[in-house]
Amino acid sequence: MQAGSVGFPAPDVKFSVLESNSRSAKKCIMSEIRKIGICTGGGDCPGLNAVIRAVVKTAILKYRFEVIGIHDGFDGLIWPEKSHSLTLEDVSGILPRGGTILGTTNRGNPFAYCVNDCEQEKVHDYSDKVVQNARTMGLDALIVVGGDGTQKIGLELGQKGLPVVGVPKTIDNDLSATDVTFGFDSAIHVATDAIDRIHTTAEAHHRVMIVEVMGRDAGWIALHAGIAGGAHVVLIPEIPFTIASVCSFINQRHIFGKKFTIISLAEGVKIPDEIRRDCIQRYGSIPKEISVGSLIGEAIGQCARKEVRVTVLGHTQRGGSPSPADRILSTRFGVAVVDLIAQHGFLKMVALRGDKVVFVDIADAIGKAKAVDPQGELVNAARAIGIHFGEE
Numbered sequence: 156m157q158a159g160s161v162g163f164p165a166p167d168v169k170f171s172v173l174e175s176n177s178r179s180a181k182k183c184i185m186s187e188i189r190k191i192g193i194c195t196g197g198g199d200c201p202g203l204n205a206v207i208r209a210v211v212k213t214a215i216l217k218y219r220f221e222v223i224g225i226h227d228g229f230d231g232l233i234w235p236e237k238s239h240s241l242t243l244e245d246v247s248g249i250l251p252r253g254g255t256i257l258g259t260t261n262r263g264n265p266f267a268y269c270v271n272d273c274e275q276e277k278v279h280d281y282s283d284k285v286v287q288n289a290r291t292m293g294l295d296a297l298i299v300v301g302g303d304g305t306q307k308i309g310l311e312l313g314q315k316g317l318p319v320v321g322v323p324k325t326i327d328n329d330l331s332a333t334d335v336t337f338g339f340d341s342a343i344h345v346a347t348d349a350i351d352r353i354h355t356t357a358e359a360h361h362r363v364m365i366v367e368v369m370g371r372d373a374g375w376i377a378l379h380a381g382i383a384g385g386a387h388v389v390l391i392p393e394i395p396f397t398i399a400s401v402c403s404f405i406n407q408r409h410i411f412g413k414k415f416t417i418i419s420l421a422e423g424v425k426i427p428d429e430i431r432r433d434c435i436q437r438y439g440s441i442p443k444e445i446s447v448g449s450l451i452g453e454a455i456g457q458c459a460r461k462e463v464r465v466t467v468l469g470h471t472q473r474g475g476s477p478s479p480a481d482r483i484l485s486t487r488f489g490v491a492v493v494d495l496i497a498q499h500g501f502l503k504m505v506a507l508r509g510d511k512v513v514f515v516d517i518a519d520a521i522g523k524a525k526a527v528d529p530q531g532e533l534v535n536a537a538r539a540i541g542i543h544f545g546e547e
């Protein structure tokens with residue numbers, strides 16, 4: 156189906172040209188926006204409600220648009236009865252709340268929607284239905300708040316004619332189009348607080364304590380929280396490490412009288428070969444039910460002959476109230492994305508560059524993960540203060 160084929164303007168058709176009767180001068184006006192939708196897709200993160208609040212306030216107070224809350228990601232456009240109008244009253248008091256009042260899902264790709272059981276290949280393409288339902292609901296634009304996967308779906312719906320705009324989110328901070336995503340700062344606060352708390356008990360027991368943090372394939376949370384929390388070792392996917400190197404560092408610390416060591420570990424680290432081999436010998440593969448922290452902790456315990464404890468922070472990093480910095484960034488993104496709609500900037504996404512909120516093409520923003528630079532300023536600053544990355 157071509158862009159615009161279900162009644163929306165094609166994404167590149169932004170103006171209609173009117174002839175003025177009096178002077179026959181040509182005047183460009185934008186087709187009127189009256190009603191906009193907003194959905195949150197993928198994993199939740201602190202700040203989503205702050206975006207929703209800013210969108211609703213800006214849309215109603217500044218532009219007099221009606222806002223429709225689409226529930227559970229794109230599900231609310233497959234089953235539109237889930238969706239409803241959002242009023243100022245609906246968003247009152249939600250600024251400090253975690254989660255999302257709209258609900259979300261990371262299993263709701265309308266292009267490949269699994270019904271009942273994917274193994275039975277009940278996969279449906281509901282994308283035309285989504286576009287058609289948005290049209291029936293009278294949506295002049297749809298705000299998609301989500302990470303890389305959700306923005307990709309948004310773009311594909313946009314290519315089918317849905318006037319989509321994006322707001323990036325993820326605690327992982329791994330989107331290259333924006334300097335920072337909201338949710339990241341809140342996650343670092345949780346992880347830093349955990350490392351702070353682990354310090355006293357690690358020191359009291361002369362233990363090696365591993366704090367495993369989220370971040371998917373990127374080491375941003377582990378690096379930032381490691382520096383902020385004063386971890387001694389930071390292990391991230393971007394820097395290969397060996398157990399022998401980590402253990403030799405732990406032993407050096409011991410010789411210098413520091414009998415405890417704190418390790419900030421990213422969940423996405425590459426498992427060293429010796430652990431991989433050992434797992435295959437013992438279990439036939441890398442067991443999914445054992446955390447990477449436990450696997451690495453066991454290997455370190457044997458090699459360094461130290462007591463090791465592992466804390467997996469998991470979803471605590473995504474839950475709870477957004478930090479002040481995340482509330483502010485979410486609010487700026489929410490305001491900017493409504494301004495973007497008012498300018499008919501479809502298929503674009505808001506992003507932070509330096510101290511400015513800018514608009515970028517969604518097509519340019521997706522599929523490019525932002526990784527920690529192993530030779531970057533931040534890693535080198537960490538090295539300068541003695542943080543060990545486990546390199547050989």
Ligand code: F6P
Binds near residue numbers: 198261325371473
């Ligand atoms: O992308 C955000 C994130 O929290 C990752 O850091 C983590 O690996 C993943 O989502 C967890 O996803 P789920 O909530 O589906 O377990």
